[in-house]
Amino acid sequence: MARAGLTVERLVEAAAELADEAGFDRLSVSALARRFGVKDASLYSHVRNLQDLRTRLALYAGGELIDRIAAAVAGRAGKEALTAFAGAYRDYALEHPGRYAATQIRIDQALIADSPTLRRTAEITYGMLRGYGLTEPDLTDAVRLLRSTFHGYCVLESAGGFGAGRDVRASWDKAVDALHLALTHWPREGKSDD
Numbered sequence: 725m726a727r728a729g730l731t732v733e734r735l736v737e738a739a740a741e742l743a744d745e746a747g748f749d750r751l752s753v754s755a756l757a758r759r760f761g762v763k764d765a766s767l768y769s770h771v772r773n774l775q776d777l778r779t780r781l782a783l784y785a786g787g788e789l790i791d792r793i794a795a796a797v798a799g800r801a802g803k804e805a806l807t808a809f810a811g812a813y814r815d816y817a818l819e820h821p822g823r824y825a826a827t828q829i830r831i832d833q834a835l836i837a838d839s840p841t842l843r844r845t846a847e848i849t850y851g852m853l854r855g856y857g858l859t860e861p862d863l864t865d866a867v868r869l870l871r872s873t874f875h876g877y878c879v880l881e882s883a884g885g886f887g888a889g890r891d892v893r894a895s896w897d898k899a900v901d902a903l904h905l906a907l908t909h910w911p912r913e914g915k916s917d918d
Contacts, residue, residue, distance in 0.1 A: 745822070787844075790844055797848065873899060
């Protein structure tokens with residue numbers, strides 16, 4: 725029987741807070757149960773197991789992230805949209821390290837097809853990139869470039885991996901400028917420079 729007051733939504737919100745405080749890799753059903761002052765078994769009527777909890781957290785955090793990005797890019801195009809997108813992404817990753825880590829897990833393909841959050845993420849990301857005149861398969865390649873650049877930068881920054889005296893924000897701005905140039909001069913599939 726479900727414990728009164730416990731809901732999937734409350735559990736996922738608490739898991740998000742716990743992931744930010746302790747780290748996504750330290751998130752467990754036991755730690756979450758302790759937060760609510762209940763036994764682990766009380767949570768299993770709401771989530772199947774740790775993987776289910778982590779997947780739910782990934783979708784929740786992904787929704788928060790794309791909401792931020794959507795608000796940032798609204799009414800913008802080209803470099804202005806890219807800069808806003810990148811800034812919202814970086815801010816979220818640095819403010820919510822555990823939630824951000826959750827957004828990087830692999831999710832079952834069946835869930836991806838049914839997820840409004842993931843569809844919205846694709847729509848906003850691809851929409852921003854279409855502003856550069858990209859179509860498939862170049863869109864997929866560009867998404868991979870942006871994701872790997874943003875993710876790598878944020879992970880290194882949050883770990884203190886940039887030791888040089890140069891301001892980290894200035895380097896971020898240069899990276900976004902370079903991405904804008906790459907997207908503007910994208911080597912289109914099927915076209916050659918000959």
